[in-house]
Structure formats: C-alpha cells, structure tokens
Amino acid sequence: MTAPLPLPPLHRRPLHDSGPLFSPRPPRRLGESALLRVRVPASYPVDVVALRAVIDGEIRTSRLRCVDEDPTGAWWETELRAENPVVRYRFCLLGPGSEDVPAYAWLTAAGLVPWDVSDATDFRLVVHESAPDWVADAIVYQVFPDRFARSASSPADSEGRPAPADLPGWAVPMRWDEEPAVQGELTARQLFGGDLDGVIEHLDHVASLGADTLYLTPVFPAGSVHRYDASTFDRVDPLLGGDEALVRLSAALHARGMRLLLDLTTNHTGDTHEWFRAAQADPASPEAGFYLFTDHPSSYRSWLDAVPSLPKLDLRSPELRRRLVEGPGSVVARYLREPLRADGWRIDVANMTGRHDDVDVAHDVARSIRATLRALDQDGEPSHWLLAEHGHDASADLAGDGWHGTMNYTGFTRPLWAWLTDPASDLNWLGLPTTIPRLPGQAIARTIVDYGAQLSWSARQHSQNQLASHDTPRTRSVVGTRERQIVAVAALAALPGVPTLFAGDELGARGTTGEHSRTPMPWEAIAAEDPERIDTEVLRATRALLGLRRQEVALRQGGLALLHAADDVLVLARTHPDGDVVVVLARAALDGPLELDLDVLPGISGFEDLHAEGPLEASSRGTVLVLRADGPGAVLLRTRRP
Incomplete structure (x- = not known):
C-alpha cells in the first residue's frame, strides 16, 4: 500500500x-x-x-x-x-x-x-474596478414585499383580506395570518397585501438586526405576486404604492445611512409585458427582435423552455440593450438616479442571461450594466453594487469586469445545509434529485475552501451569503432545531461574503419550499416577543451575532484561515492587522476536549472572549485553545498580540 x-x-x-x-x-x-x-x-x-x-x-x-x-x-x-x-x-x-x-x-x-x-x-x-467599499461592510436584509408588512393605510375587507381599488385578475386575497401554499399554481396568486410603506413602518426592526442594506425582490407590475413576470419596467406596481412609495422608502433608508438593492430580470419578461405584446402584434416592430420567436407570434423560447409565461429576451438586440441595460435612458440607470436612488441591482437568473444554444453574450451584458453603473458614480469612485443570481458554480462569470459577486449558494448555502441538516430531513437539496445529505465537517471545509479558491477575493467578498432565500426552504426547516440554527447564524456572521438574511428567518420561521417560505411577518408576535409564535432565542442570537459582525472589522474585511475540521467541529480565523477573530462552530457534542496550538496566527499571545452560544466552551493557555462541547454551539474569540 x-x-x-x-x-x-x-x-x-x-x-x-x-x-x-x-x-x-x-x-x-x-x-x-x-x-x-x-x-x-x-x-x-x-x-x-x-x-x-x-x-x-x-x-x-x-x-x-x-x-x-x-x-x-x-x-x-x-x-x-x-x-x-x-x-x-x-x-x-x-x-x-x-x-x-x-x-x-x-x-x-x-x-x-x-x-x-x-x-x-x-x-x-x-485590478478590475471593484465593488463599492460599502459592500464589504454590508449586512443585507431580503424582503419579499407582499409578505413583509401592510401599511397602516392599506385597505382591507371585513375579514382582513387586502382590498385594493383595482384587484388584478390573478390575485387571490389572503388574510395576513394564513399560511402560504406549498406548491402549485396558487403560490403565484396568493396576495397578502404587503406594500412599500409597510416596509418603511418597520425599518426599526431591520436596523435592530444590524442590517444596513435592504434587498427587495421585484417591485414592477406583473401577472403574479412574485413579480418576476413583469408587465412593464417603467413604473412600480400600484399594489405596492407606486413610484411615490419607492421614493419614500429610498429616502427613509438613506436618512438612516442604509441602502437599497433592487431586483431586475434581464433574462425574460412576463408574457403580459408591453414589449412582448408589441412583439406579438407586429413582426416588423423593434420589439419583435427582443424575443426569440420560433414561429411568430405563438411559439418562442422561454425560461427553461418550460414556462411560456416568461418569454426569453434576446440580448443581441442593440435596441433592447439600449432600453434595458445600456446608458442613461435604460431601466438599469433610471432606478439608480434621483428620485428613486437605488444603490444597486440584483440580476435574476444572471447565469442564463444572454445564453441560448450557440449564443453567449452574458459577459457582454454584465459589462454593459457595469458601465451604466460606472457612469452614475460620484467623483469617479464606485457607488453601486451589481449582484448576479447564480445557483451553481459562478466562477467563470465572476472572472472579469462584469458582476461584482453572486448569491453564493455553492460556496456557502449548500455546504452549511449539508453540515447542519436535520438527520431526519426529507427536504430537497437545492434542486438535486435527492434529500439533503448529512456530511462531515471535513467535506464542508473542503467545499468552502475549494470553491472559494476558484474566485478572486474581491468576487468572494462582494457575494451574498444566505442560509435561505425566497427560493428555498427556511433555515429552521433545514436544520431542525434552534441550536443548529444559531450555529448557522454564527457561520453567516463569520465567513467571508455579505451576510444576507431572508425576512422571517430571524424568527425561526418554517417553510418546506421556496413558495411555502414566503411567510407573512407576525408583527404582533414580534412586538409582544411571544415565544409561542416566534423563536425569541433565535431573534436574540441573530441580533447579537450580526451585531458582532458590525463591531469586528476582521469579520467584515479579514482574510480566511481554516485551522481545524472534524466531523462535528470547524475552527477558522478571520485574519486582520488589527487582530484576528477565531471562530469555532460545533454541530454536536465533542467526545472530549480538543486542544489546538494556534501560534501559526502571527504574533498572538492569547485570546479574548467575544461571544458564545450554546454548550460550547473555549479556554486557553497562551496560544493553546481548549474546546469542550456538550451540544451545538459557537464561540468567537479575538486574538491578543503583544
């Protein structure tokens, strides 16, 4: 051998x-x-x-x-x-x-x-121009507008269902306390009535979590509640309060020193979009060149070639690019300028944009959007964030001067799920034809390190880390217990990338599919700190851990050193000239004390306790760290230097 x-x-x-x-x-x-x-x-x-x-x-x-x-x-x-x-x-x-x-x-x-x-x-x-400096320090809170909050002035019927003056034909009004559907066509039609003024009324809650950037899923009029099937990009949906409400929200955020990230589909529109209607009506129209017709007007390429309500855009069209992504008159530019003043875009299914058969203009589109953002920068310094949705390996799309970063499902979400999953879980593993495997810490560490090594540090630092999103099961449903969810939040606060929290995750909310996870926020229970309806311990821990991220520069801007990986424990350091932060994550009890001499960290003389969660204890003798765990937990320590 x-x-x-x-x-x-x-x-x-x-x-x-x-x-x-x-x-x-x-x-x-x-x-x-x-x-x-x-x-x-x-x-x-x-x-x-x-x-x-x-x-x-x-x-x-x-x-x-x-x-x-x-x-x-x-x-x-x-x-x-x-x-x-x-x-x-x-x-x-x-x-x-x-x-x-x-x-x-x-x-x-x-x-x-x-x-x-x-x-x-x-x-x-x-040396490609990087993302704005603020992105590396950001903590993002994701809001699905219909499910976050109804404003005080939002009209409702006698049973508490939304009652707008013009209820769209697709909408099925729901009471705020009803549970969203798990799957099926009803998921796109359930209207709970959240609006943008409702978001303004609850910004104190967002700020209490340490978040300073609000990410809204699409706000354009559409044929569904998720609004990824926009009928126009020229205005904000009246159901959400219209353009005026977005202006108010942007102003309220900026008055607090917070920022706004909007969501745009560049891969497709809805089949009710004004461009698509014009394209179907006249094959000689400019808009007919925006789409990929195979037999005009009824046969065309669509999202995944399986959803006819989402006709795919042909980004080779110069006129489409001018209207959508290029220059001061584009959709991209309009929402970044006064009075709307968004601070960046998350691009939906960016991995598919401009790609079909032998055509691939995805990187050209990314560079075009980046150039449009650059033209709006102040004093020549980058000010807007360009984020790409990508559900698998995004490394080839992050190598140049296009997207600043991605939603890091591959290098963060998937490994954390596979390490912390409930052993009895029957949830799907992010699209694979299997349930979530329960993998040892050594495998998780290799995924985090190996995939991160495929990216530039800038792309990694400016990508979103999320434990869950509006497209996935909830974190609590994945990991099963409060204790493992808190360990997951500690990883969110500690690893390189922009921590991104899906509204409701901080409450221990449950959901078994993306649609089921789009849960209305229980504001009365939050105000009352009702432990029967929300997990107040997860809320406390989320505020503490993300607050620590805000406090410690090493957790925001430091490098990453993996120091130990075993089945049930991971030890890493965020390295920084002002002092390192050592992070210990345990998913289960340890068999006995674990001793690690960490004098490899330059110049340290010992450790200072920063924060601890769960039955995980850390003590030290000089540079030797001694760990004991009776169950899932997390410890963060600052290194001391002479």
Missing part, C-alpha cells in the same frame, strides 16, 4: 490569503505592485519560499525574503506587479522535509498541496 503524502494538520500549515494581513497593499491600477506576505510556522522548516506568477501568459518566478522571525515562525515577503488585469500567483515551499512536512509543496488559495496542481486555484491580483 502506498504511504500517504506528508502534510501537517491544518493549524500547523503555512498561511497566506488575500486579506489585509497577508496582502496589505493590493493594486488598484495596472502597473502598481502588491506586497505579498507568507507566514511559515517554526514547525514547518523551509529553505526557500518562491513566488510563481503568470504574466502575459508566461511564468515568472522570484524568491521571497525572510523579513522577521520569532520562536513561533517567520514572515516571508515579496512584491508582485499587476501587469495584467488578473495576475495569478502561488508559492512554492522547499525544505528538508520530515514525517509530516513535505520537502516540496505548493501554497494556493485551495491550501497546501505536496504535488503539482493546475492554475485554477491560484491566488489572484485583480
């Missing part, structure tokens, strides 16, 4: 990441140089640390210099010039080798490997 290749445990391996401790001077423009630092623990003897970069398609190499050394390890440094918009690099470590230290290894964004690997997981210097 072949002996395993030598590798030390995770907490004894050399460290480098793209955060400010190891990459303190990232380049902003072509020609600027970055300072790159590697920390090599004393238990990992090396003779040479070398840089290998790819510039103009060719390999460049250089040796790092050892600039500082202490009993726990050494700092090695070099500089790398950004001669291309994206420069990939990695480090080679050469030394005498030992039983668990390889004589030859590569350090890439996927970790330490004692064999040759492809460039796919190399670190990256990226």
Whole structure:
C-alpha cells in the first residue's frame, strides 16, 4: 500500500490569503505592485519560499525574503506587479522535509498541496474596478414585499383580506395570518397585501438586526405576486404604492445611512409585458427582435423552455440593450438616479442571461450594466453594487469586469445545509434529485475552501451569503432545531461574503419550499416577543451575532484561515492587522476536549472572549485553545498580540 503524502494538520500549515494581513497593499491600477506576505510556522522548516506568477501568459518566478522571525515562525515577503488585469500567483515551499512536512509543496488559495496542481486555484491580483467599499461592510436584509408588512393605510375587507381599488385578475386575497401554499399554481396568486410603506413602518426592526442594506425582490407590475413576470419596467406596481412609495422608502433608508438593492430580470419578461405584446402584434416592430420567436407570434423560447409565461429576451438586440441595460435612458440607470436612488441591482437568473444554444453574450451584458453603473458614480469612485443570481458554480462569470459577486449558494448555502441538516430531513437539496445529505465537517471545509479558491477575493467578498432565500426552504426547516440554527447564524456572521438574511428567518420561521417560505411577518408576535409564535432565542442570537459582525472589522474585511475540521467541529480565523477573530462552530457534542496550538496566527499571545452560544466552551493557555462541547454551539474569540 502506498504511504500517504506528508502534510501537517491544518493549524500547523503555512498561511497566506488575500486579506489585509497577508496582502496589505493590493493594486488598484495596472502597473502598481502588491506586497505579498507568507507566514511559515517554526514547525514547518523551509529553505526557500518562491513566488510563481503568470504574466502575459508566461511564468515568472522570484524568491521571497525572510523579513522577521520569532520562536513561533517567520514572515516571508515579496512584491508582485499587476501587469495584467488578473495576475495569478502561488508559492512554492522547499525544505528538508520530515514525517509530516513535505520537502516540496505548493501554497494556493485551495491550501497546501505536496504535488503539482493546475492554475485554477491560484491566488489572484485583480485590478478590475471593484465593488463599492460599502459592500464589504454590508449586512443585507431580503424582503419579499407582499409578505413583509401592510401599511397602516392599506385597505382591507371585513375579514382582513387586502382590498385594493383595482384587484388584478390573478390575485387571490389572503388574510395576513394564513399560511402560504406549498406548491402549485396558487403560490403565484396568493396576495397578502404587503406594500412599500409597510416596509418603511418597520425599518426599526431591520436596523435592530444590524442590517444596513435592504434587498427587495421585484417591485414592477406583473401577472403574479412574485413579480418576476413583469408587465412593464417603467413604473412600480400600484399594489405596492407606486413610484411615490419607492421614493419614500429610498429616502427613509438613506436618512438612516442604509441602502437599497433592487431586483431586475434581464433574462425574460412576463408574457403580459408591453414589449412582448408589441412583439406579438407586429413582426416588423423593434420589439419583435427582443424575443426569440420560433414561429411568430405563438411559439418562442422561454425560461427553461418550460414556462411560456416568461418569454426569453434576446440580448443581441442593440435596441433592447439600449432600453434595458445600456446608458442613461435604460431601466438599469433610471432606478439608480434621483428620485428613486437605488444603490444597486440584483440580476435574476444572471447565469442564463444572454445564453441560448450557440449564443453567449452574458459577459457582454454584465459589462454593459457595469458601465451604466460606472457612469452614475460620484467623483469617479464606485457607488453601486451589481449582484448576479447564480445557483451553481459562478466562477467563470465572476472572472472579469462584469458582476461584482453572486448569491453564493455553492460556496456557502449548500455546504452549511449539508453540515447542519436535520438527520431526519426529507427536504430537497437545492434542486438535486435527492434529500439533503448529512456530511462531515471535513467535506464542508473542503467545499468552502475549494470553491472559494476558484474566485478572486474581491468576487468572494462582494457575494451574498444566505442560509435561505425566497427560493428555498427556511433555515429552521433545514436544520431542525434552534441550536443548529444559531450555529448557522454564527457561520453567516463569520465567513467571508455579505451576510444576507431572508425576512422571517430571524424568527425561526418554517417553510418546506421556496413558495411555502414566503411567510407573512407576525408583527404582533414580534412586538409582544411571544415565544409561542416566534423563536425569541433565535431573534436574540441573530441580533447579537450580526451585531458582532458590525463591531469586528476582521469579520467584515479579514482574510480566511481554516485551522481545524472534524466531523462535528470547524475552527477558522478571520485574519486582520488589527487582530484576528477565531471562530469555532460545533454541530454536536465533542467526545472530549480538543486542544489546538494556534501560534501559526502571527504574533498572538492569547485570546479574548467575544461571544458564545450554546454548550460550547473555549479556554486557553497562551496560544493553546481548549474546546469542550456538550451540544451545538459557537464561540468567537479575538486574538491578543503583544
């Protein structure tokens, strides 16, 4: 039998990441140089640390210099010039080798490997214009407008059902306390009557969670309550209060120092959209070129080629791009300007936009939208966020100057679900023909690290992390218990990316499908802190953990070092020059004490307690962390430096 290749445990391996401790001077423009630092623990003897970069398609190499050394390890440094918009690099470590230290290894964004690997997981210097600075610090709260809140002036009938002056034909009015349908055509028709003024009336609740950015699913008139089948992009749905209500909401948010993210479909419209009606009426019209007719007027491509009510757009049309995404007259630009003043767009099914058969203009569309945003920036600094919905591997779509980030289902939602799922769950695993598997922490860590290594640090930092959304089961229904949900919230607060909370998750709300999860908010129970109707412990923990994210710069902007992974426990650090934060997550009781000497973290002398949830205890002896857990829990600690 072949002996395993030598590798030390995770907490004894050399460290480098793209955060400010190891990459303190990232380049902003072509020609600027970055300072790159590697920390090599004393238990990992090396003779040479070398840089290998790819510039103009060719390999460049250089040796790092050892600039500082202490009993726990050494700092090695070099500089790398950004001669291309994206420069990939990695480090080679050469030394005498030992039983668990390889004589030859590569350090890439996927970790330490004692064999040759492809460039796919190399670190990256990226000088494409980044997302606005505020995005890395943001905490997002997602609202499905119909289910969040009715305003005080919203009309209702004697039984409490919405009674607007013009009730659309598709709508089935519902009482606020009724449960949404689980599946079927009724899911798109149930109207609970939430509106934008109702959102304004409850911004105190949003702010209490630490959130500073409100993400609204579509607000355009449509043929359904989800509004992804827009009938026009020219105005806000009167059912939500119209343009005036969106102006009021935007002003209320900005007065609090908060921001607004809107939702746009660039892949399709509804079949009642004014463009589609014009296209069907006249094959010679400009609008007929907006869609993919196979037999005018009744046969055409649609979303997934399975939903005729969502005809697919043909983004090769210059006129469509002018109206929808390009320039000051476009839909994209209009909602970012006064008086609406949104702060960015989430693009629905961005992975499908501009793609059909042998046509692929997706990246062109992304660049066009980015250019439209750039033209609205103030003082030449980025101010608007461009976020792509993508349900699987988005790495190929995040490599250039298009989308700033994605909804990170692959690198966050899926691994957290698979680690924390209720063992008895029969829920579907995000579209796969299986229930959610219960995987060990080692597998979860590999997914988080390996998928994150496929992205630039900027794309990862500016992507949304969500435990649930309006398209998925609720977090509580996935994990099954309060205790595991709180561990999930701790991961949301701790990992790189923008924490995004779907309204109601903070209450322990349940839902078995995306439609079933679109639950009306129980405002009376929230005001009364009624433990029979809401989980007040999850609400408390969510406020505390996201508040900690707001407090600790390392949790928002720090790099990421994975320090330990076992079946039931994960230990990681968010590295930062102002002090690291060590995060311990346990999904179950540990068999006994776990001891980790974390002197690999540069210059630390010990730990300070920040926050703890559940029966997980952390104590320390100098740099040695001792962990005990009698059940699911989370601990966060700040490192002390001399």
